[in-house]
Amino acid sequence: MAAAIALAGRTRGLTAPNPNVGCIIVRDGRVIGRGWTQPGGRPHAEAAAIADAGGDIAGSTVYATLEPCAHVSERGPACSDLLAVARPERVVIGAGDPDPRTNGQGAERLRAAGIAVTEGVEAAACRASMAGFLTRLATGRPQVTLKMGLSIDGGLAMDDGRSRWITGPAARAHAHVERARHELILVGRGTLAADAPKLDVRVAGLEARSPRPVLLSAHAEGLPEGWLHIASPNDIASLPGDHLMVEGGAGAAAAFLSADLIDRLAVYRAPILIGAARTLGDIGLTDLLQAHGRWQMVDMRALGGDRLEIYERRRS
Amino acid sequence: MAAAIALAGRTRGLTAPNPNVGCIIVRDGRVIGRGWTQPGGRPHAEAAAIADAGGDIAGSTVYATLEPCAHVSERGPACSDLLAVARPERVVIGAGDPDPRTNGQGAERLRAAGIAVTEGVEAAACRASMAGFLTRLATGRPQVTLKMGLSIDGGLAMDDGRSRWITGPAARAHAHVERARHELILVGRGTLAADAPKLDVRVAGLEARSPRPVLLSAHAEGLPEGWLHIASPNDIASLPGDHLMVEGGAGAAAAFLSADLIDRLAVYRAPILIGAARTLGDIGLTDLLQAHGRWQMVDMRALGGDRLEIYERRRS
Numbered sequence: 001m002a003a004a005i006a007l008a009g010r011t012r013g014l015t016a017p018n019p020n021v022g023c024i025i026v027r028d029g030r031v032i033g034r035g036w037t038q039p040g041g042r043p044h045a046e047a048a049a050i051a052d053a054g055g056d057i058a059g060s061t062v063y064a065t066l067e068p069c070a071h072v073s074e075r076g077p078a079c080s081d082l083l084a085v086a087r088p089e090r091v092v093i094g095a096g097d098p099d100p101r102t103n104g105q106g107a108e109r110l111r112a113a114g115i116a117v118t119e120g121v122e123a124a125a126c127r128a129s130m131a132g133f134l135t136r137l138a139t140g141r142p143q144v145t146l147k148m149g150l151s152i153d154g155g156l157a158m159d160d161g162r163s164r165w166i167t168g169p170a171a172r173a174h175a176h177v178e179r180a181r182h183e184l185i186l187v188g189r190g191t192l193a194a195d196a197p198k199l200d201v202r203v204a205g206l207e208a209r210s211p212r213p214v215l216l217s218a219h220a221e222g223l224p225e226g227w228l229h230i231a232s233p234n235d236i237a238s239l240p241g242d243h244l245m246v247e248g249g250a251g252a253a254a255a256f257l258s259a260d261l262i263d264r265l266a267v268y269r270a271p272i273l274i275g276a277a278r279t280l281g282d283i284g285l286t287d288l289l290q291a292h293g294r295w296q297m298v299d300m301r302a303l304g305g306d307r308l309e310i311y312e313r314r315r316s
Numbered sequence: 317m318a319a320a321i322a323l324a325g326r327t328r329g330l331t332a333p334n335p336n337v338g339c340i341i342v343r344d345g346r347v348i349g350r351g352w353t354q355p356g357g358r359p360h361a362e363a364a365a366i367a368d369a370g371g372d373i374a375g376s377t378v379y380a381t382l383e384p385c386a387h388v389s390e391r392g393p394a395c396s397d398l399l400a401v402a403r404p405e406r407v408v409i410g411a412g413d414p415d416p417r418t419n420g421q422g423a424e425r426l427r428a429a430g431i432a433v434t435e436g437v438e439a440a441a442c443r444a445s446m447a448g449f450l451t452r453l454a455t456g457r458p459q460v461t462l463k464m465g466l467s468i469d470g471g472l473a474m475d476d477g478r479s480r481w482i483t484g485p486a487a488r489a490h491a492h493v494e495r496a497r498h499e500l501i502l503v504g505r506g507t508l509a510a511d512a513p514k515l516d517v518r519v520a521g522l523e524a525r526s527p528r529p530v531l532l533s534a535h536a537e538g539l540p541e542g543w544l545h546i547a548s549p550n551d552i553a554s555l556p557g558d559h560l561m562v563e564g565g566a567g568a569a570a571a572f573l574s575a576d577l578i579d580r581l582a583v584y585r586a587p588i589l590i591g592a593a594r595t596l597g598d599i600g601l602t603d604l605l606q607a608h609g610r611w612q613m614v615d616m617r618a619l620g621g622d623r624l625e626i627y628e629r630r631r632s
Contacts, residue, residue: 152583152611152627153596154470162604254591265589267468271627272607273581275570275599280469283591288478291588295468297623307613311468311587 001094001122004063005129007036007045012132013181013209014039016242019066019097019133021045025053025088027060044069046079050086058087065094065126067119070109071101080106084113092118094126098137132242135263141237142184142244145264146253147175148280152269155277156250161194163278170304171268176201178266180209183241184228188252189217192224199247214239216252233259250281257283265295265311268303317410317438320379321445323352323361328448329497329525330355332558335382335413335449337361341369341404343376360385362395366402374403381410381442383435386425387417396422400429408434410442414453448558451579457553458500458560461580462569463491464596468585471593472566477510479594486620487584492517494582496525499557500544504568505533508540515563530555532568549575566597573599581611581627584619 008022018041025033035048043051046068050057068079068091080102083091091110096119097103107117127134135143148156149166157163165172179185180201187197192215200210213227220229228239233256236244246256256262257280285291299310324338334357341349351364359367362384366373384395384407396418399407407426412435413419423433443450451459464472465482473479481488495501496517503513508531516526529543536545544555549572552560562572572578573596601607615626 150468150470151607152466152470152581152625153464154466154468154593155595158601158604165604257589257591265468270608271611271613272604273573273596273599273601273611274604274607275573275596275601277470277595279471279593279595280589280591283589285474285589285591288474288481288588288590291467291590292586295587295589296621297587305612309468
């Protein structure tokens with residue numbers, strides 16, 4: 001299942017409104033097919049894996065990060081029907097598909113066809129691998145990641161605005177790879193005016209994965225060509241794509257945090273002290289008690305001399 | 317040697333002006349003596365370990381975190397002379413003693429007595445275990461640790477000064493244990509006035525290890541009984557003890573950082589965002605380039621939902 005999750009990551013940010021799914025087919029201890037949701041959402045991972053296996057998967061075990069779909073679309077047949085015909089011995093499913101058109105009916109159709117089904121294998125990791133899709137399904141809006149480059153003491157920049165550089169080359173390169181996993185990247189009016197940022201992906205081989213820039217501003221005047229515009233964080237539901245990265249600056253970050261619309265924090269932490277620094281700004285907190293229990297660190301890694309800290313919003 | 321270092325930690329903060337040393341004596345694969353520098357600095361670790369072994373250590377191997385001293389004092393004989401008489405087979409030394417009265421002469425005296433000597437075993441860890449002594453010897457002042465309880469975004473408090481609580485019970489208990497490893501604890505005038513802090517150690521069994529409070533202030537008016545006073549960070553050389561913890565608030569922290577008198581940062585990091593927060597304040601930085609290369613993370617650990625990050629000042 002871990003290998004299937006890795007395959008699913010290949011098109012994260014490219015499959016909306018479909019989930020990015022991974023699928024591996026194993027027979028006699030050998031991988032005979034690998035597939036993942038293709039850009040644009042079709043073919044689905046299972047169809048791609050069956051094709052990769054040459055069509056014959058009889059007697060195999062199929063690992064899929066998401067329950068195979070039960071709904072026929074004009075763009076292709078339902079994966080559960082495909083599998084019922086292809087007759088693997090067993091289908092191992094990571095996460096159930098909460099889409100009401102599937103929601104257990106995919107697994108049911110496989111069982112009805114006499115295929116063994118195991119559900120819930122590495123379900124949390126599978127759900128995390130398609131968090132954008134699940135967030136859109138549950139809330140109607142993209143998953144939102146706030147990226148910040150911070151000093152030990154929380155500085156986003158010196159108090160005159162200088163922020164080059166807080167983090168080192170390894171952290172900055174990683175941040176570009178993170179961009180490539182998002183369809184949308186947002187900055188506020190201040191960052192647009194001050195930095196005229198190029199929000200593309202500057203990593204060899206990933207240039208084509210640059211996300212669509214979005215401006216958060218009360219008005220759309222001076223909107224660069226090709227950019228999208230929203231007047232308020234609450235307008236993100238209208239944006240195309242299931243992954244939005246809030247890139248800066250402090251004002252945009254604070255606006256999204258105040259609206260409680262950040263699902264994930266990616267903090268690139270440099271081992272420096274700035275002192276008099278530009279920091280986050282008001283996020284609407286009136287009591288320290290409110291601040292607790294909202295965030296949980298889920299990952300941390302070294303990037304050169306810096307560290308990446310990933311926090312997720314805890315929701316009850 | 318790791319076990320000897322652990323013994324050395326027992327009297328960290330209690331042995332100034334002597335180093336806190338640990339000593340283990342092994343014969344035929346068994347530990348026959350354990351010793352550590354006693355409070356006040358005497359007996360030395362080696363003398364304590366020989367006594368613990370009942371006096372007979374002939375043919376043994378002695379592990380000492382610091383080179384045995386070569387200088388006779390009115391408070392006792394030189395450890396290298398004691399060992400030369402006691403005739404272990406080998407003495408394994410962690411760090412060399414830079415005190416000019418020893419500085420290689422301890423090891424030399426052992427070799428002259430026909431005892432095998434191995435030097436430099438786990439030297440870095442041994443030096444770290446007596447950093448206060450070594451800092452005093454090299455610079456004439458105590459080792460200074462700055463303790464900060466910080467949010468993800470670097471907040472020391474809300475902007476109205478409220479800081480209860482940023483970190484949780486496990487982190488606060490750990491901070492009290494850290495206090496017990498310091499002879500001196502310092503706050504600024506603002507913290508004294510606002511919080512009237514009790515700077516004692518509130519951990520069962522360690523109450524007697526409470527450090528001596530020090531006030532950093534332009535004047536000594538209103539100095540609580542039993543407190544010491546300095547007018548500037550540059551006056552710390554005069555303070556008794558080799559370990560000073562700067563406890564707060566932001567002004568005192570910034571004054572010590574501006575003077576480049578912090579050797580070690582102990583950051584208790586809570587997984588919360590504060591937003592409009594009280595942060596460190598001006599530390600004299602004029603360029604981000606200056607900020608780099610000064611600090612290195614040397615340890616990190618989880619404390620409940622919080623994390624302790626330890627950074628050390630890199631000095632060339």
